[in-house]
Amino acid sequence: MTRPVLFTLFLAFFLPAFAQxxxxxxxxxxxQIVDSLQxxxxxxxxxxxLPDVHEYAExxxxxxxxxxxxxxxRAAIQKALDEHHGVFxxxxxxxxxxxxxLLMDSNCVVHADPEARxxxxxxxxxCLIRNxxxxxxxxxxxxxxxDSCRDVNLTITGGIWSxxxxxxxxxxxxxxxxxxxxxxxxxxxxxxxxxxxxxxxKVEKGAPFxxxxxxxxxxxISDIAVETNCDGVHCNGPLRRAVIQRLDxxxxxxxxxxxxxxxxxxxxxxxxxxxxxxxxxxKSVRGSLKDVRLxxxxxxxxxxxxxxxxxxxxxxxxxxxxxxxxxxAQSPAGRQSECExxxxxxxYFDGIETELSGPYRxxxxxxCYGAVAxxxxxxxxxxxxxxxxxxxxxxRDGVHPCIFYVGPESMAFGWTEANSEAERKKPVEVFMSxxxxxxxxxxLKNIRDAEGNPYPEPEKLVKxxxxxxxxxxxxxxxxxxxxxxxxxxxxxx
Numbered sequence: 001m002t003r004p005v006l007f008t009l010f011l012a013f014f015l016p017a018f019a020q021x022x023x024x025x026x027x028x029x030x031x032q033i034v035d036s037l038q039x040x041x042x043x044x045x046x047x048x049x050l051p052d053v054h055e056y057a058e059x060x061x062x063x064x065x066x067x068x069x070x071x072x073x074r075a076a077i078q079k080a081l082d083e084h085h086g087v088f089x090x091x092x093x094x095x096x097x098x099x100x101x102l103l104m105d106s107n108c109v110v111h112a113d114p115e116a117r118x119x120x121x122x123x124x125x126x127c128l129i130r131n132x133x134x135x136x137x138x139x140x141x142x143x144x145x146x147d148s149c150r151d152v153n154l155t156i157t158g159g160i161w162s163x164x165x166x167x168x169x170x171x172x173x174x175x176x177x178x179x180x181x182x183x184x185x186x187x188x189x190x191x192x193x194x195x196x197x198x199x200x201x202k203v204e205k206g207a208p209f210x211x212x213x214x215x216x217x218x219x220x221i222s223d224i225a226v227e228t229n230c231d232g233v234h235c236n237g238p239l240r241r242a243v244i245q246r247l248d249x250x251x252x253x254x255x256x257x258x259x260x261x262x263x264x265x266x267x268x269x270x271x272x273x274x275x276x277x278x279x280x281x282x283k284s285v286r287g288s289l290k291d292v293r294l295x296x297x298x299x300x301x302x303x304x305x306x307x308x309x310x311x312x313x314x315x316x317x318x319x320x321x322x323x324x325x326x327x328x329a330q331s332p333a334g335r336q337s338e339c340e341x342x343x344x345x346x347x348y349f350d351g352i353e354t355e356l357s358g359p360y361r362x363x364x365x366x367x368c369y370g371a372v373a374x375x376x377x378x379x380x381x382x383x384x385x386x387x388x389x390x391x392x393x394x395x396r397d398g399v400h401p402c403i404f405y406v407g408p409e410s411m412a413f414g415w416t417e418a419n420s421e422a423e424r425k426k427p428v429e430v431f432m433s434x435x436x437x438x439x440x441x442x443x444l445k446n447i448r449d450a451e452g453n454p455y456p457e458p459e460k461l462v463k464x465x466x467x468x469x470x471x472x473x474x475x476x477x478x479x480x481x482x483x484x485x486x487x488x489x490x491x492x493x
Contacts (some may be wrong), residue, residue, distance in 0.1 A: 030348040033315050038276045039220045040220045040243045044197045046111050050088040051080050055095070055389035063121065074098045081108055089116040089159060091430060097121050100187045101189075103177065104128040104154045112159030114200055120163045126174050127189035127207065128161055134191045134238025135215065136177055137270025138182040141299075141307055142192065142215050144272075145240045151343065152194045161187050161229075164205040171231075173207025175269070184269040186212025191269040199223050208254075208267065209234035215270035217241050219425070221267050226250065237261040238272030239307055249284035249321070253295045256284050260341055262297025263311035271299045272307055277314045284321035290354075292316065293326040296379055317350035325349070327481050328378030329435065333413050334428035341437055344381040373463070377485065378437050385443040385468060391461070394451045400460040402450035404442060407465030407485025408433045412477035427474070433467055433481025438488065447493040459490045 041426040056076035063070050073096040080087035081102065086109035089096055104110065110129065112118065122126055131151040135142050153337075163172060175189060176183035190196055191214040203210035210226045213219055214236035219241050224230045227250040235242065235258065249256045260267070261274045276295075284290045294314070299307040300353045327347075331339035331489040354374075377384070393401045412427035447458040455461070467481040 007138040011303045034105045050086045070097045091115045103132040103364040109155045130189040157199045163206040206230045232256040234258045236268040238276045246479045258293040260295040274311045279316040282319045290323040298340035312345045315348045325375045348385045381439040387445040402463045403461035408483035410478040438486045
């Protein structure tokens with residue numbers, strides 16, 4: 001055999017194996033991700049000489065709205081921040097009302113007693129607190145490497161924060177009264193920051209998001225209570241190195257935790273890759289939608305610039321009461337073309353104890369309209385690991401429940417049944433039902449039932465879905481679609 005032939009055989013048989021070995025060696029383990037983020041987990045450093053806000057009480061004003069008189073503390077708090085880069089808000093029988101957002105510069109601390117109440121007056125539709133130098137990432141790309149005007153070393157600890165909103169409105173939580181930073185929507189709103197610490201905070205009522213963070217690195221969010229009609233902790237990219245822990249969700253209006261590298265126009269001041277994130281020791285109880293979302297995609301700007309928005313190296317562990325894990329791309333309803341399928345890579349779920357039961361079907365290849373499973377995937381994914389997962393439903397008549405749904409969903413929004421076309425309201429497709437995805441590897445380890453027994457044949461919990469169009473759409477719902485999901489490998493460890 002000649003040398004060229006031998007060399008060709010070497011390339012054909014040995015290089016793929018070598019490339020795979022190299023790739024496996026470069027993949028970060030769960031422990032490596034967690035260990036690399038330990039330096040973020042620490043109590044905030046609170047200066048001992050922070051001024052008490054009551055030292056600035058002469059700046060308090062009053063305003064009347066709806067027959068009520070409110071004492072406005074915004075100017076007093078802001079003056080302390082501007083002069084001392086910090087302020088202390090003690091517990092008080094009086095509410096600290098705000099009529100505009102508080103602005104934090106670099107090296108700034110807001111320390112509130114856990115029972116101090118910081119509320120918006122009824123007419124305020126902005127966030128309650130933000131960093132000063134936010135950038136409009138929806139207008140042009142923003143990058144974590146650009147520190148030219150980034151606000152760094154920000155600490156918010158303590159306080160009960162509330163916008164006093166009784167509805168979940170997308171128009172709440174803006175950066176300012178003019179909404180000059182499109183996509184900003186939070187009670188606590190931070191974008192274009194580094195070394196951000198938010199701890200021991202409770203959010204009541206509010207905007208679409210209780211805490212909204214984007215274009216950030218080195219973020220620590222800990223011991224947060226959310227009892228509101230809005231989302232919980234909502235993070236957009238670009239985001240690198242973040243820890244979200246001990247989130248106590250009493251009630252939310254949608255996602256308790258969201259890592260959205262790509263997002264809808266009204267929901268992200270900046271977008272980009274999300275990397276190196278640890279979410280741990282969180283719980284959700286009564287009245288919440290109990291959702292965790294990971295949304296990747298591709299961002300397209302009007303000038304043609306395209307930014308890939310993947311999510312990589314994330315560990316989500318020891319969380320209870322969360323029933324729905326949304327790992328799917330989702331454009332705004334009825335506008336499928338606005339989102340492209342994104343990439344998830346190296347995502348670890350460990351220690352999920354919740355009610356994980358899904359629909360039973362023998363055949364997941366035909367007419368799967370609107371099927372929803374605890375873990376729904378419409379992303380091009382690689383290395384999704386699920387360990388120490390409790391399944392509270394056993395096989396029924398030999399059919400396994402769908403726990404891991406791979407492929408698009410379909411659901412009609414605004415559909416009404418009527419006898420005539422004129423009376424029928426045209427429905428809108430909610431999901432990206434014509435899109436397809438490939439998941440290269442799903443790892444399952446220690447999958448057990450409610451009594452702690454190993455779940456039989458856990459690989460059968462993974463279902464590939466092929467949608468088909470509903471021929472009676474507009475008369476019956478939903479529309480269905482042409483999309484499908486492919487799983488190349490399921491590994492049971």
